[in-house]
Amino acid sequence: MTDEEPSLRSFQDRLERLDMPIRMWREARERSFAAAFGPKQGKLSNLMARLPQAASAAAALGLGRRDEVFAIFDELCDLYARSDAPHCAIIRGIVHEREAHVLLEDYVAYASGILKQGGRPEWLERGVAAASIDDQRRDYRDWLMSLGDLYLSAHAAHVDPSPVLKRIAGRSNPERHQAAPTPTREALGNFENSAYFATSILPQLR
Incomplete structure (x- = not known):
């Protein structure tokens, strides 16, 4: 066993504990973005114009963990x-x-x-x-x-x-x-x- 192996197990455990909070935060951001963006059909120029508003809606949920x-x-x-x-x-x-x-x-x-x-x-x-x-x-x-x-x-x-x-x-x-x-x-x-x-x-x- 090398000196690194216990550390790697520790990192694995610490990251695993953050799985659910990160997943919930990411999914909430995706839902917020989709709701603000609206339908994905339409002219490209119109779709691009909606991007900043959708991005702001997602960012409003903060940085999570x-x-x-x-x-x-x-x-x-x-x-x-x-x-x-x-x-x-x-x-x-x-x-x-x-x-x-x-x-x-x-x-x-x-x-x-x-x-x-x-x-x-x-x-x-x-x-x-x-x-x-x-x-x-x-x-x-x-x-x-x-x-x-x-x-x-x-x-x-x-x-x-x-x-x-x-x-x-x-x-x-x-x-x-x-x-x-x-x-x-x-x-x-x-x-x-x-x-x-x-x-x-x-x-x-x-």
């Missing part, structure tokens, strides 16, 4: 960053079995915001670790954009993202799944050589 989840993610991402690849795979599995996984993208944005405001370099590592755990499971385009925002925040804070990207890439999933065009290990390791980086990130660094 987000702060508790983020506190767990702080610890979990720190553990992920210092674990070997097999343990990182276990961590990814634990998180994706729980409702908290829907907040990974928000956590990356949260880490990016703290870093941009002058937060410690560890927030870059936490953000990249969270992106690795997320594993592009929801929408790889949103995943790329959130990673790009994190990269820009690191530069604004005078922190070099390259070593962290490469180090966390080695702990990431080497296998591609249906939601993503490339494995997360490759996407992180080659982020600075990607077409997205060249067109959307590099111009902002000049």
Whole structure:
């Protein structure tokens, strides 16, 4: 038994206890959004015009248990960053079995915001670790954009993202799944050589 195993069981238990509150909060937000948005038929321009009102209705329900989840993610991402690849795979599995996984993208944005405001370099590592755990499971385009925002925040804070990207890439999933065009290990390791980086990130660094 390794030193990490008891910690992993602890994380699993803590995340499991949040399953029901997160599920109820998420479903309530979805119902509120749908009620405010109304019928999904009609002209695209009319549908787009209703989006802000629907989004506001969902946001009015608050953040739910987000702060508790983020506190767990702080610890979990720190553990992920210092674990070997097999343990990182276990961590990814634990998180994706729980409702908290829907907040990974928000956590990356949260880490990016703290870093941009002058937060410690560890927030870059936490953000990249969270992106690795997320594993592009929801929408790889949103995943790329959130990673790009994190990269820009690191530069604004005078922190070099390259070593962290490469180090966390080695702990990431080497296998591609249906939601993503490339494995997360490759996407992180080659982020600075990607077409997205060249067109959307590099111009902002000049």
